[in-house]
Amino acid sequence: MEKTASVADTMERRDETGSYLGMSIAMASWAMFFATLFLSYLVLRGRESIWPPAGMPELPLALPLFNTLVLIASSVTLEQGIRAFRGGSLIRYRQKLLLAVVCGMIFLGLQLALWRSVSTIGVLVGSGTLGSVFYTMTGFHAVHVVGGLIALITLVSRAWRGVTPDAGLLRARLIAIFWHFLTVVWVMIFLAIFIL
Amino acid sequence: MRGTIHPAPESFWKKYVFSTDHKVIAKQFLLIGFTFLGLGGLQAMLIRWTLAFPGNDFPLIGRLFYPDSGGVVPPDSYTMLFTMHGTIMIFFAITPLLIGAFGNFLIPLMIGGRDMIFPKLNMLSVWTMFLASAVIFFSFFVPLGAAASGWTAYPTLSTEIGYPGAGQTLWCIAIILAGTSTLMGAINYITTIIRLRAPGMNYFRMPLTIWGLWLTSILNALFVPVIAAGLLLLIMDRSFGTQFFLAGATIPQGAGDPILFQHLFWIFGHPEVYILILPAWGIVSDLLSFFSRKPAFGAKATALCMVTITVLSGVVYGHHMFTTGMSALLTRSFMLLTMLISIPSSIFFLNWLGTLWRGAIRFTTPMLWALGVVVVFGLGGLTGLFLATTSSDIYLHDTAFVVGHFHLTMAASVLFGAFAAIYFWFPKMFGRSMSELWGKTHFALTFPPLLIVFILMLVAGNAGMPRRIYDPSQYDFLKHLIPITRAITYSALVLGAAQFIFLFNFLISLFKGKKAPANPWEVTTLEWSVPSPPPHHNFETIPAVYHGPYEFNRPRVKDKDWLGQHEQEPS
Amino acid sequence: MPQQWAWNIRYAGPDDRFNTADDAVTLNDLRVPSGKPAIIQLKAKDVIHSLFLPNVRLKQDAIPGRVTQFWFEPVKTGRFEMVCAEHCGLNHYKMRGDFIVLEPDEFELWLKEAQRLSEIAFDPQDEDALWGWEWEERR
Numbered sequence: 001m002e003k004t005a006s007v008a009d010t011m012e013r014r015d016e017t018g019s020y021l022g023m024s025i026a027m028a029s030w031a032m033f034f035a036t037l038f039l040s041y042l043v044l045r046g047r048e049s050i051w052p053p054a055g056m057p058e059l060p061l062a063l064p065l066f067n068t069l070v071l072i073a074s075s076v077t078l079e080q081g082i083r084a085f086r087g088g089s090l091i092r093y094r095q096k097l098l099l100a101v102v103c104g105m106i107f108l109g110l111q112l113a114l115w116r117s118v119s120t121i122g123v124l125v126g127s128g129t130l131g132s133v134f135y136t137m138t139g140f141h142a143v144h145v146v147g148g149l150i151a152l153i154t155l156v157s158r159a160w161r162g163v164t165p166d167a168g169l170l171r172a173r174l175i176a177i178f179w180h181f182l183t184v185v186w187v188m189i190f191l192a193i194f195i196l
Numbered sequence: 197m198r199g200t201i202h203p204a205p206e207s208f209w210k211k212y213v214f215s216t217d218h219k220v221i222a223k224q225f226l227l228i229g230f231t232f233l234g235l236g237g238l239q240a241m242l243i244r245w246t247l248a249f250p251g252n253d254f255p256l257i258g259r260l261f262y263p264d265s266g267g268v269v270p271p272d273s274y275t276m277l278f279t280m281h282g283t284i285m286i287f288f289a290i291t292p293l294l295i296g297a298f299g300n301f302l303i304p305l306m307i308g309g310r311d312m313i314f315p316k317l318n319m320l321s322v323w324t325m326f327l328a329s330a331v332i333f334f335s336f337f338v339p340l341g342a343a344a345s346g347w348t349a350y351p352t353l354s355t356e357i358g359y360p361g362a363g364q365t366l367w368c369i370a371i372i373l374a375g376t377s378t379l380m381g382a383i384n385y386i387t388t389i390i391r392l393r394a395p396g397m398n399y400f401r402m403p404l405t406i407w408g409l410w411l412t413s414i415l416n417a418l419f420v421p422v423i424a425a426g427l428l429l430l431i432m433d434r435s436f437g438t439q440f441f442l443a444g445a446t447i448p449q450g451a452g453d454p455i456l457f458q459h460l461f462w463i464f465g466h467p468e469v470y471i472l473i474l475p476a477w478g479i480v481s482d483l484l485s486f487f488s489r490k491p492a493f494g495a496k497a498t499a500l501c502m503v504t505i506t507v508l509s510g511v512v513y514g515h516h517m518f519t520t521g522m523s524a525l526l527t528r529s530f531m532l533l534t535m536l537i538s539i540p541s542s543i544f545f546l547n548w549l550g551t552l553w554r555g556a557i558r559f560t561t562p563m564l565w566a567l568g569v570v571v572v573f574g575l576g577g578l579t580g581l582f583l584a585t586t587s588s589d590i591y592l593h594d595t596a597f598v599v600g601h602f603h604l605t606m607a608a609s610v611l612f613g614a615f616a617a618i619y620f621w622f623p624k625m626f627g628r629s630m631s632e633l634w635g636k637t638h639f640a641l642t643f644p645p646l647l648i649v650f651i652l653m654l655v656a657g658n659a660g661m662p663r664r665i666y667d668p669s670q671y672d673f674l675k676h677l678i679p680i681t682r683a684i685t686y687s688a689l690v691l692g693a694a695q696f697i698f699l700f701n702f703l704i705s706l707f708k709g710k711k712a713p714a715n716p717w718e719v720t721t722l723e724w725s726v727p728s729p730p731p732h733h734n735f736e737t738i739p740a741v742y743h744g745p746y747e748f749n750r751p752r753v754k755d756k757d758w759l760g761q762h763e764q765e766p767s
Numbered sequence: 768m769p770q771q772w773a774w775n776i777r778y779a780g781p782d783d784r785f786n787t788a789d790d791a792v793t794l795n796d797l798r799v800p801s802g803k804p805a806i807i808q809l810k811a812k813d814v815i816h817s818l819f820l821p822n823v824r825l826k827q828d829a830i831p832g833r834v835t836q837f838w839f840e841p842v843k844t845g846r847f848e849m850v851c852a853e854h855c856g857l858n859h860y861k862m863r864g865d866f867i868v869l870e871p872d873e874f875e876l877w878l879k880e881a882q883r884l885s886e887i888a889f890d891p892q893d894e895d896a897l898w899g900w901e902w903e904e905r906r
Contacts, residue, residue, distance in 0.1 A: 036425035126437035353814040444831025521835035591824040594852040660821035666860035
């Protein structure tokens with residue numbers, strides 16, 4: 001039974017600012033999570049006199065570099081799609097969204113290839129601190145990418161069923177924030193583990 | 197969200213089990229909290245019994261838990277007891293009670309909102325907590341038993357070297373799940389307080405209870421992820437062969453760092469203790485004002501002190517690690533910062549006294565508990581200074597002094613705050629009143645024994661009594677402390693027994709208590725302007741707020757000595 | 768070097784180096800002369816322990832994989848106790864040792880005797896027994 005609101009009420013069908021605020025806090029929490037992993041990596045690396053530690057090979061560079069570009073491309077495409085969606089162009093939104101999802105899947109596939117390649121040169125999960133740090137950081141990131149992909153796929157399903165910007169733009173933008181966050185985290189992982 | 201009123205749920209499942217109503221979710225958290233409070237309390241009794249009467253079987257139920265040893269707690273079970281007692285009290289009793297139950301119940305009502313801003317997330321949060329509870333409960337029944345490396349879980353004892361077996365790993369998982377529930381709650385609380393305040397409710401007109409809950413949520417959002425990461429790394433070390441924390445002779449290539457875990461743990465762990473107490477500080481600040489019929493002295497300063505403590509809480513954590521071989525620079529910095537953080541606490545403590553000074557004090561049950569907090573927190577806080585000072589901490593670290601200190605500041609203060617909150621808001625939550633007589637009896641039988649227990653612990657610790665020791669009589673230098681140990685245990689048993697008074701009062705009042713009016717305590721905050729219990733949508737119309745919650749004895753208000761936040765002073 | 772659940776103690780002999788034949792090695796028995804500063808270095812074998820000497824009001828954690836250090840100067844002779852002050856497992860509560868402060872000349876006598884006994888037991892092939900480390904002044 002609907003009650004009419006009085007003068008003192010403000011009618012807001014949905015609090016968009018609130019949703020963005022909630023998402024920002026969630027991002028801050030996630031940032032602290034990954035920051036802790038980075039801190040652990042830096043502490044463990046700082047205690048070693050040489051890096052990679054004795055007996056460990058250098059990590060490959062080409063594959064992760066390419067993968068970084070794939071993920072960045074995915075973020076850029078997603079953002080283009082969302083702009084299109086906001087502008088009312090559902091077709092372009094669908095195209096860009098699908099492309100972003102495909103790029104995300106390529107990223108995961110290449111990560112698996114990276115792990116296989118690294119394990120053949122002798123870096124396994126149990127290979128001391130290098131193995132621990134490498135697999136843990138890339139692994140936790142990948143798990144989050146899987147979650148992000150699932151969220152993107154729900155967007156795809158809604159886009160295909162013809163959702164309107166009014167109903168779907170907020171959700172798309174919130175998921176995009178998470179996806180861009182993962183891209184930023186990956187760039188930092190790439191720099192910290194493969195370049196530094 | 198603010199304006200619309202959603203229809204109330206009809207079916208049993210939607211009303212009581214899968215509810216998105218913050219008031220129902222609050223009661224679900226209350227149920228979890230009470231259950232584990234009881235379990236944790238039982239464990240405390242087992243610990244105290246073992247310390248005072250080593251080799252004697254625990255009366256009545258000892259044989260039920262420890263059939264193989266004839267009812268006597270064996271040493272390995274003792275290590276499980278103190279580990280799980282700490283873990284359960286912190287993550288599964290206090291957090292659900294103060295933050296889960298009262299955060300949920302009070303925030304929308306006190307700020308003038310209809311519900312939390314993310315009701316579905318709220319429901320997810322309590323169900324994640326149920327899941328975490330199931331995991332931790334189940335961990336008692338795996339072979340090799342529950343986690344036993346202390347609630348602090350330092351490696352390498354907490355790795356496979358020290359404690360193989362599923363119990364320790366399940367413990368990590370349960371805490372990660374509980375932390376996830378807390379994070380969801382934190383996002384909800386912070387956003388709700390920022391976005392859903394009623395018109396006129398600016399930040400400094402919010403009750404201090406809300407300030408406490410808000411700041412706690414900010415700390416939760418920032419620091420729970422740190423322990424989640426730390427525990428995930430521990431799980432990696434235990435189950436996936438990594439070497440983050442593994443070192444020593446038993447590891448061929450030991451390049452991990454056990455101290456890294458301590459850093460990660462305490463970067464979370466120290467803010468965690470402030471997380472636990474901030475709501476209680478806020479509640480006590482409000483209750484002291486309400487039952488002195490006086491404004492909260494220096495309310496704005498108290499809020500700002502709480503903010504300062506929130507900010508500083510992240511940079512004092514090293515005082516837990518003074519004995520690990522830290523450099524002089526670090527120890528001195530942490531010592532200085534820890535002493536600095538005592539200053540804002542002292543300021544608002546004095547504000548509490550200022551609130552009481554020359555007030556028309558009403559010694560209701562909630563007020564008695566709030567006054568109890570003033571005493572135990574004052575005492576506990578002072579003992580913290582001895583632990584902040586590195587030179588005395590070197591001696592007192594890992595002794596019963598620390599145990600006394602943190603029980604006074606954390607357990608006693610927070611639990612007294614929780615009892616104050618329960619007696620105070622029970623009428624609003626359940627529409628009936630609890631018995632004042634039995635409430636006061638509960639206080640009278642809890643407060644003195646508690647003081648005895650923890651003050652004697654301070655004394656024993658000062659004499660060198662170490663903590664986490666199964667049988668102190670192994671040491672000659674501790675033999676003269678046996679009478680103190682026994683005195684602590686006798687008091688603790690009285691303390692434990694007294695809680696049954698509360699349990700019966702609560703349960704009986706739930707069904708047979710006198711029906712409560714909207715505002716039995718005659719106080720000013722918004723939740724008392726709606727019926728007891730509130731309707732599904734809280735407020736018929738969202739109130740407009742004209743002033744803070746501490747308006748007492750306004751000269752132009754003739755018929756009562758208080759003025760509700762939603763009421764205007766007659767001109 | 769503490770381990771689960773005992774204290775291994777080693778005194779460098781006149782050659783001032785560990786792991787040589789003139790070391791004195793004891794179990795759960797720490798003796799120091801009064802009136803002289805004693806420096807103790809700690810490194811745990813397996814899990815974190817903590818050497819607590821209540822009578823000199825000092826403790827220091829012993830951590831696997833790194834060396835920690837503390838020093839003190841005892842002024843009273845007597846028999847005291849040493850305690851483990853960091854939860855280290857099942858028998859943490861029994862990890863007791865003797866801490867004895869002797870007059871300097873008594874200490875020298877005892878040390879000579881302990882060295883004599885250790886020399887008899889010295890086995891350069893036993894890696895587990897040669898747990899000493901390079902002495903470095905530390906913080």
